[in-house]
Amino acid sequence: MDRFGPQSRGGYPMVELTTLVETGTRALIGAVFVGETDYARRLLHHLRRDMLVLWDKGFDANVFLSNVAGTGAQFLGRLRINRRTPVLARLGDGSYLSVLGTVPVRIGEAKVTVTCKDGTSFTGSYRLATTLTDARRYLASVLVALYHQRWEHESAYLALRHTLWQGRVLRSGDPFGVEQEMWAMLTLYQALRTVMAEAAESRPGTDPDRCGFTIALRTARDLVLQAEGITGRGTPGVIGRRILAALLPPRRPRVSTRKVKSPISRYHDRKDDGRPDTSRTVTDLDIAILTPEPDLPATSNNPPHPAGRPPPPTRPGHPRNGT
Template identity: 70%
Template sequence: MPFHHVLPASVMAITRTVTVAAGRFAPGHLGELTPVVPFELIDAVLTETRSVQRRLRDLPSRIGIYFLLAMCLFPEVGYRLVWDKLTAGLAEVPVASPTPKALRDLRRRLGSAPVRALFEVLAGPLARPTTPGVRFGPYRTVSFDGCSSQKVPDSGRNRAWLGRTSHHGYPTLELMTLVETGTRALIGAVFGPTAKGETSYASRLLHLLRPDMLVLWDKGFDGNDFLASVTATRAQFLGRLRSNRRTPVLTRLADGSYLSVIAAVKVRVIDANITVTCTDGTVFTGSYRLVTTLTDARRYPAAALVSLYHQRWEHESAYYALRHTITNGRVLRSGDPAGVEQEMWALLTLYQALRTMMVEAAESLPGTDPDRCCFTIALQTARDQVVQAAAVITDPADVGRVGLIGHRIPARLLPPRRQRVSTRKVKSPMSRYSTRHDDGRPDTSRTIPGLDISVLEPREPHPQLPAISRDDRHTALAERRRHRILGLLEEDPTRLWRPRDIASHFGDITMETMYRQLSRWAETGLIHKLGPGLYAATAWTPTPLARPAKTLTTRPWGKPHAKLHRQAPHTSHGYGRVAEARESCFSCKPWRPSLSWRVGSRHARWRPVGPPRVCVPTRRRHGPSVRDPLRADQDPGHTRTNRLQPGRIMAVSAGQQPHGACTTSTRRTSSCRTRRRSWASSRRTEKGA
């Protein structure tokens, strides 16, 4: 019979040693991140802020600091589950089992002062001077930027502090940070209500700038006061300049840039066009206007500065890691301002601790750019180490060695950064950026095989205009300003002229005189005004052009008011008088009541309809009936009556006379009832037609 035997199971016993603080302080740790925020640092911060517990109980203040950091490390679970993760690796150690209310009271007892002090100790540049990608020449590149998408619970106290924005369902914080672009580490941070503005928050971080720093920023930071404040710190800057800023051209440089001055600060302005070619053949161009205090064009070429400005986008990657990788876009926990401040400082401290471990891992492999380190790997490894309570206290002999985080990051480096382009999108349905206008940029991320940077030279300066216009009243007719300007416009009738171009061409006219006379000539029909500040010559016709004039019109049962009509000159002699039409209108249209018109309304609105007509003014409230010219054109056998109103313009086809029109009739109705009945009958007839 067959013989059966059972193979022994392949098992292996793993024994590991967990070293933590003794006694009631055992749950106070952050796994492998504990050496970044050691016990001694926590105790010193608590002592400095006077937050040490008065009596030693189950939840000391040191444990409270580590609990706050773990709360941000595990944002998807509640207080009790966060505590379970802190104590999961301490199976053989007797630890307390607090309730969620006890943990909430622990947060309130601590406040935000010790967590803020802990962040200020950890914040700062992390990279060595020799680390790739952190310096531009002798300067360390840093950047200012704000983030206003951090949501907090919609409670009454939070709304009273932050307000409620129109494009978010929750109150939001304005977070302003100063970031080292090479490592994305935080140098400083402030936050508060969004109503204060970015520059006011950035001004509170200027004391962190050093003379060896080059500050990058986006549009909106180019105010005169802010530029002067940054210059006072002796740091250099390179930032976007708004296109409507007028900067004088003092000196033209060989690379196409020029020296200028803003707020008594000597700067260099660079205008550049960047042409991007995608792999699918899509080509689009973006314009950038940069301002910098690096005025040496030979040492810092304009093209190199335009390429360097792209490093500012590393700041956006830092906000992505903070808002989406750690919190996954969740709303913060705290329902009151004190708790929100405490939670924000804990979140920023945790982010800085993770960045510290990533920079150490990158520098352990010489020549590695910190941009290639994956933030997700560092975050998930740190979470695992907290649950296992691993590497809380390291052996003094292992000082300088990297832990599990330091091994995993270099082993899984991201590929070298490639050039790509993608449209910024906000996925929140309540966002004001939910729809984007078609600006030529691609909707999806695409690789850029070609990038062309062209520096634009400044335009030729406009000639200096005189302070007083030349008096040409006693000059010959051909030498007067009117004839000279008309001759200039008629040389090229298709060109659109601006007042400054015309004034600069002659050189003896001030801008004020030029604007005033061009407007007057456009009103009289000598020239055409085709848009704001755009004028062109008028083609010659044998008939004189009509001038626009003001005609008196009235609302039904109301006072007369003036409307500007492009028609022949009318002579009005006040309310109830006849306005005589001397010439035919050249662009007047018949006026009818709009759909919102009501019988007896004092505010009936009139709208033009149909082809150009001849205006026949009337003066009586209830004149004789006239035949509707529009309906008569379509059906000669149809008759319909309309009662004339004071100042109402009855329109008929050019060359026709209104049937039965009489502006001198003195017939009046006997009562308001008869007046309303006649109007109602006319209105019903008009609707039936």
């Protein structure tokens, strides 16, 4: 946790929060009050063999990937643009086997084109790495489409940072008080998500993402003020009934650019990625898997060294022995 001093990495003083979120319900699996890659290892004990971990390219680090793979969980994540991925074997779905550090992975490169309701279209390129190496069981195009579920994590942060706080700030003046407030907020968030998931389960076929977080929050606040409507577990209570009575429409895919709310520099120039500034509904999605380029022949005319190692370099006027 940052200790209330000059803040050089953001527009406001901040508490850094890293979480592990379940994408189906947006419920919290774990949380730490520190930055991303270096301290995300503190969340690894929450991982299980039946989990698939999604992350963005900020977590692309060999040691971290190895630590995640060591838990037995599978992962699917985006790679940095400058990451080199050797092609060890080409697969039938256009992906290829490679290695990141010491972790065997499968790489899928794709061009994704989305068409919006107003007829405009936007295209982006993605390169994903996964430990799901069976190309016949896990098609590259399916994994690329699945990766979009990572944005459920961003929706969870929207509820945490904005819906819960509604513009308020932490009141405590010391790190221990701030940490206590943060845990209280996370506890409330988790309790609301639990009620929302239970409400969805009570009506078969209902996707939890159709349950309104704002409705759950307002109803819970009303019940606390009125001190009524307290029921046992097993059937939807007042919160669950209000959620089910005002379900959101089925989620529609959307596209928009990413913005920095408060850039450090007043002259910050956002890179144009071609996506719209405001959210637009996507009506069509096309995923084209890009096959890797063929290996280029060696540019040197020197034959390979018998021992499998390159010959030592020579200086002008100093020929090698035997030449």
